[in-house]
Amino acid sequence: MSILSEDSSVISKTKDLCAQIVAEPRFKELQGRVERFLDDDAARLQYQSVHERGEELHHKQHAGVELGAAEIREFEAARDALFKNEIARGFLEAQRELESIQQTIGKYIGMTLELGRVPEAEDFAEAEDGCCGGNGGCGCH
Template sequence: MTLLTETSPVMEKTRELCAAIAADGHFAKLQKDVERFLDDDAARLMYQTVHERGEELHHKQHAGVKLAPTEIREFEAARDELMRNEVASAFLDAQGELESLQRTIGKYVNMTLELGRVPTDKDIAEAEKGGCCGGGGCGC
């Protein structure tokens, strides 16, 4: 039996983890915030505009072009307006929390595969500081 067969203990626990996430009330709220954003054309357009403008300014700056104060002010005003939009703001918060959840679960699984055991709090703390198995400093 391999680890990835449908009836393996690893896959059963993976499904249990997924079920726990899906059943969590806070997760359901985050999903609703994302869905509400996806259904709101105005909020999506505002987000897309700010995102594209931010990338444009970043590329200009990275290329060594000095940004005009008006460009910066206009971008900041658009970003502030985006953050005042309740739907867009809730989406951005939800997106951040969901990404953090994904990163944290991934970190635990990756460290388990690297270490051959469940990582301890100390292992996690060291990885976050860039130590063993976090920054590749120990050959992991």
Template sequence: MSTVAEESAVIAKTKELCAEIAADPEFIRLQKSVETFLGDDAARLQYQSVHQRGEELHQKKHAGIELSDAEIRDFEAARETLFQNKIVLNFLQAQKELEELQSEIGKYVGMTLELGRVPTDEEMEESHSGGGCCGGHGGGGCGC
């Protein structure tokens, strides 16, 4: 029977982990921050506008076009205003924490698949500090 078969013990435990994550009060709080942001048209528009302007300035700079002081000031002012929006700040923090959670879970699973056992706390610490296989980036195929 395949390890990834719908009825396998690995998939059953994965589903349990997912249920545990979904029920975690901190995860629920983070999801609520994301949902609040997504439901607030003004906050989303403000965020998108600043993000888009930042991308435009980055592309201009990358293309060798010098940015004017006014362009930089305008962008920084818009960005500062954006960071005063509590809904946006909560969204950005939630997004960061959710990405960290996803990364941490991925590292545990990845290292388990590489090592053939659950990694120790020390091995996890090494992966965070850039040590371990492939400089802590994991992922096989690197001659480790």
């Protein structure tokens, strides 16, 4: 039987983990923030506008075009207004926390596959302090 077959113990435990995540009150709260944002057309449009404008400015800057002070101020004002929008801010915070959960679980699984055992806190510390002092300069993190 494959380690990834639907009836394997690994998939069973993975489903248990997923069920535990979904049952967590904090997850339900984060999910509620995302749903609230998705249901609010004004917040979504505001977010989309700021995101698109930020990408546009990034591309201009990356292409060597010097950004004008006025367009920078306009973007910063729009971004500040977005962060003042409780629904959009809640969405951004929820999105950040959900991504952190996903990254942390991914680190545990990756380290398990690398070490061949369940990682300890020291393993993560050693990995961060490894070949490049934890700064990611060598591409190992």
